[in-house]
Amino acid sequence: MAILVCSDVTMSYEGVNVFEHLSFRLERGEYLCILGENGSGKSTLMKGLLGLLKPAGGKIEYSDGLTRNEIGYLPQQSPVQRDFPASVYEVVLSGTLNRRGMRPFYGKRERALADKNIERLSIEHLKKSCYRDLSGGQQQRVLLARALCATKSLLLLDEPVTGLDPVVSAEFYDLISDINKNDNITIIMVSHDVKQSIKCATHILHLENKTCFYGTVKDYIKSSVSDQFIKDR
């Protein structure tokens, strides 16, 4: 069953079309990596998928009973967060916010969910620590736990390993693969790490100069789009 269908999507940023006529569909449980050079429209597409930016043409549709408040999102870190006084628990718990509707306070269910995801990402020992005192890798785990609180089925990640060292990055990729396989959560990840993407993903969307490649990883490796990237490395 398709979870996301993009049909003939054109996105523009400040009046200029970043890419045109993009169509693809994503099934439940798949793992999509969005690749491309800087300025190829990865972030713009991400904003479109999140509903923060309306497409200039075409349609982005979530189906299979998925509504906006069931999406988990791991954004790139903003400078504000680097000196924000908040405990890990407070941050993770805020991921359950969209489940509460108008109720002003968290209930038992939300707290249990937050605890479950803190355990899932093995950050129990940090629960009471201050978010800003954590290392980059730990912070990403906290934000991932928050994203998991917000979703049961779809997780969007925006260059999640930027600024992390290789060992921590590898751990983080494993974690995401694990979430994809064991929790059956569909993954959409913006990345510029082609090698890693080929290893983890089931599908690749490569944006370049307004032309796009979309297909399975196997097809991507065979295609000409990937050639320059894979041979270079």
Place this chain on the structure above:
Amino acid sequence: MDQSIIKMLSYSFMQRALIVGIPVALCAALLGVSLILKRYSMIGDGLSHVGFGALALAAALNLAPLEVAIPIVIVSAFFLLRLSRNSKINGDGAIAIVSSSALAVGIVVTSITGGLNTDLYSYLFGSILALSEKDVVLSLVLCFVVLFLYVFFYHKIFSVTFDESFSLATGTNANVYNMVIALLTALTVVLGMQIMGTLLISSLIIFPGLTAMRVFKSYRSVVISAAIQSVLCVAIGLVLSFYMETASGATIVCVNLLCFLVFTLIGMIRRR
């Protein structure tokens, strides 16, 4: 000593100052934490200048000051919030322009209509003598509204402050909550101006939060600490200003500064 406290509290202007000052201090501290973290510290300052312009206009037209100032400041708060999010206009610069223009308009209007009278002077530097009984009632009601809305939206305000794009992406309408924050700030600024004065009200908003952040590490502890500190500083400042016969607003800021220095020291010692 006991007797002199009783004597102090028997003055109705001191009673009024404490009755208005304490809840306003509470509101200012709570909102301040969000404003600092959202990098909106200067919005409080800009709004107070707009408030001064509005009061000058009200005085010139012989209208009730608070009733004129409150709607004007609320509208400006939404306007400033929009400006500082619009990347094409430099947010800092925009606030500076709005605040100095409002102050200038206020002063020009007063000079045309007969000079700075005591009312306006007291709004510039803050005076507890100028509080009327009607102001006290209105202030209390509005403070209650601010506190209620803040508590009701506490978790949403946290989420929107910590990560606006996450909130938006996961279906929380961040813009609505930004507007709630702006509305509450506008109300607090106008109410606080009566005691602190136009020039010093922003410190009531910024100091307690910043002070708390020196020492505390979770959002909730920062908020609670800021609230307690702010109330204590205002109460101590008012009492000191009574005994030392100093301007109320300035005395409160000095107490806040002292508190900030002490917390900074504690923070430095702890980090070792």
